[in-house]
Amino acid sequence: MDLQDLQEKYGLPEEVTEVLEESGITELYPPQAKAIEKGVLDGRSLTFAIPTAAGKTLVAELCMLKSILEEGGKCLYVVPLRALASEKFEEFKGKYESLGVEVGVATGDYDVSGSKLARYDILVATSEKVDSLLRHKAKWLADLSTVVVFDEIHLINDPGRGPTLEVLAARLRQLNPDLQVLGLSATISNSSSIADWLSAQHVRSEWRPVPLKEGVYLRGDIVFEDLSKREVKTSAKDRVSKLAADTIEQGGGQVLVFVSTRRSTQAAARKAAKKIREYLTKNEKERLKEVAHTIETALGESTETCRKLAKYVRQGTAFHHAGLHHRQRRAVEDAFRENLLKVICATPTLAAGVNLPSQRTVVRDYKRYTPPYGMQPIPVLEYKQMAGRAGRPGYDEYGEAILLADSEAEQDTLMDEYILAEPEEIKSKLASEPALRTHVLGSIASGYVNSLASMLEFIDQTFFAYQYSAERVRSIVEKVLDFLKEEEMISEEGKWLSATQFGVRVSQLYIDPLSGVRLRDGLKNVESEEPSELGLLHLICSTPDMTTLHLRKRDYSDIDAFVADHAEVGEFLIQPPNEFHEPEKYEFYLSEVKTAQLLQAWIEEAPEDQIHERFKVGAGDIRRKVSTAEWLLYAANELAKLFKIKPAYQPLRKLRQRIKYGIKEELLDLASLRGIGRVRARSLHNAGYETLEDLRKVSVEKLARVPHIGSKIAERVRKQVTSDKF
Structure with a gap:
């Protein structure tokens, strides 16, 4: 099928075919042509299961562009990873900006409604980001009625990401029954089941442009x-x-x-x-x-x-x-x-x-x-x-x-x-208590469900119910509801369920409800004095949202002694279990403390080589821990405000900034400058420039001679410190 056919038979706008020709595309691959013949350009939903590099994304692009240019539609392109979101954003922006199509990307900051995102014609986002927007009741998402693309939809099979992807697909379809959904997938043996679940056409092919x-x-x-x-x-x-x-x-x-x-x-x-x-x-x-x-x-x-x-x-x-x-x-x-x-x-x-x-x-x-x-x-x-x-x-x-x-x-x-083997069938991973815990609370706090009956009615729309039945998950849902009621995240009046202030805030913060409980209980142990740095770091590391470091045998005695010393002076907000009565819980507690020690080394400006060697982690691991810690400290501060635990306010705010940059408190002002990380901030401080006022007084030439700075960074620093912002 060539581009002329797309234009004449299927109504693809002429300007789109021109852009495609400029990028070297003159005709469609066989699986792409089959997808078009199935009516995907007429608004039909589709599950498209073909090998890598066989052109899945182009079919989604054609659907989105036709919707945008002919109907003024808004499109959502959902991906599993931040790196993939950045890649797709740059690809779409480079190809289609000339058509007047505005492309945006959203991957982080889960505590916003994202109203500014409504202006984009194509929004590329991770499934977690879209889920968080739904929890903040982003009205523009509820009004979405054109194209939603789920890239790598076979990741429903993944125990970590799968439940969110599955719930998101079910929720968006519940909000907009006429939504056109495109599920892009690797070749899997039960892709037709996903198509049936999504009420979609199905195209599966082994064809590849390069055999x-x-x-x-x-x-x-x-x-x-x-x-x-x-x-x-x-x-x-x-x-x-x-x-x-x-x-x-x-x-x-x-x-x-x-x-x-x-x-x-x-x-x-x-x-x-x-x-x-x-x-x-x-x-x-x-x-x-x-x-x-x-x-x-x-x-x-x-x-x-x-x-x-x-x-x-x-x-x-x-x-x-x-x-x-x-x-x-x-x-x-x-x-x-x-x-x-x-x-x-x-x-x-x-x-x-x-x-x-x-x-x-x-x-x-x-x-x-x-x-x-x-x-x-x-x-x-x-x-x-x-x-x-x-x-x-x-x-x-x-x-x-x-x-x-x-x-x-x-x-x-x-x-x-x-x-010679067929790939395995993918199976829903929704029926686990940790997965359902967060999505049950999110559904109630956002007002999408208000009773056990409506919760099960929603579960009935998921891939899990398609494969098994909603009844098979009922006992887990009831157990989760009992937990949420016991922890005062939801209340029940007769058959009606509603979220408390605590439940709503935990849902909006996009943390596991169990994390919310741990943070609340730990913060309530704060008395009149400010909590210690170690106490707060261990508190966030005790939550299920923080992946803890592996506890090696040779770590045990050192960390055990460390815990004993610091518990004796009351530094921990969550007290250690008894190592004799609960040995497994105690070992897990030690792994939490080890993770807190990594974060402590980071904010004490330990050289990265030293952190890598001591904790057996890489730079990427450190950044993921830091990113999670920064978010959990923000969540802790929000919950401290909710429960009016005032002595925790300032320590949490400062600690969050120190975690962000990996610095001691004395460098907070310097590190706030763009392009100045922990190493350059320390260099400036060691050279005698301890405040922003010190930097305003020094020449660019002199500043450039500071180790790790150089002329370009010096000019950038000078421009910032002399601007109205500072």
Whole structure:
């Protein structure tokens, strides 16, 4: 189907076809054409299950653009990850701004109604953000009646993100029964069930613009699914390096290598770098030096991980995992897209995130450690997600996905159980108490339900009820309601349910109701004196919203002694359990304290290298902990105001700012300047510039000589401190 057909037969506006032609699109892929024939441009809902890079997003774009340009519609594009939201925002803005289409992005700050977001024609947002907007009764969302796109809708299967995505889809359809819903999915075996649930048309296809060959590597040969064989001949020593070098030698392609652990990504990248650097041109080496510099300076201070990653990048190879700072991950991804980096060794999180195709995908590890069961095979769906990254449209005739085997028996197993296997059916994960706890409260606090009957009526609209029945979850819902009543988050009069002030505020703050209870109870232990820094940090780390650090055996005695010392002087707002009567609870308490110690090291300005080594975390882990801590401190302050716990107000506000920047209290003013983080703020303070007034008196030239500052930062600082804002 060509663009002329889209315009003449299906009414796509002419200006849209012109933009598509400018971007190199002249006709649709077969699955895209089938979706159009199913009436998706006439407002019909659709579940679209096709492989990576087969054009799911374009169909959604066509629907959104037709709705916006012809009907003045408003469209919502829901994604699972912040990184994916940023990617889609930039993509849509770059392509369609010339049509007068306003594109916005929303991912954070869950305590706002987002009324300003109503002005966008296309809003790209995470499912959690949209859910929080519904809790704040954003009227423009309730009025939405055009296109809602759920990207990666198969993540309903994910225990963490799935329940929110599922509840969100059900809630928006309940508010707007005529809503056009597009569910974009990887190829899964029960995509037709999702289509039935959404009352949508269904298109499922294995077609790819770049054909995929899947095979298993064993002792120098790749055996493909059609039983053809190819010998791998390179001088590299280990298997991953051999396959990477072979890819480059065969035509200059790129390779994604998936391994099971962060440590493995670094080891694999180190080995591959020794060989890959031989293939770099002089120009590529020069440009990679710039990328390496960006990576090494991303934190403001160079750490061992920064230096290792920068070293491998200069040699054309990188590692990629959630422990890296987002600027470093972005630099690696951009360099790979520009074909500067030839190999990325990554954990599987990359496969479910940003769009990053390669000529060959190597899945080195098909097992991963799953406590308490030990090493377990990964799901077929996860393998297919990783394999689907192989094949770069416009560059490759075909892509290759390669598993690694150690024996003929393992080779046969991998062929049968992964390459020739169907992905698993996805199943709802809504029927768990933690998942329902937050969504039951949210539904009542927002006024969407007002009784057990209406709650079950809503549950009946979910994918869980489609797969099982609403009655199967009734006992869990009743248990959750009992908890919410006991903790005075909701009240009951006859058959009617309503939220208390406490319940409404917890729902709006978008925290787990159990977190709300922990914060309230801890804050009520504050007496006339201000609570300690450690007490507040442990309080937020005791909530289920904060993922705690793993407690290693060698940590136990040190943290046990630390707890004893600080509990004796009454610093903790939540008292430790008895280690003899409740040993499991006590161990978990110690892991909470260990997490609080990490945050304490951060605000005491401990060097990142020291934090990485002491707590075995990466820069990305620290930032996620910091982001969560900042939000929980804000929530704690809001609840302190609700319950009028005045001695906690100022300590919570100051601690939140210190957590945000990772600084001691004396640097709060300096760190408030844009572009001045913890390292530069400390440099300025050490140079004698302790206040904003000190900075107003110094020349740009003198300021530029301060370590870590330089002329550009100095000029930016000068402009800020002399503005009316300060």
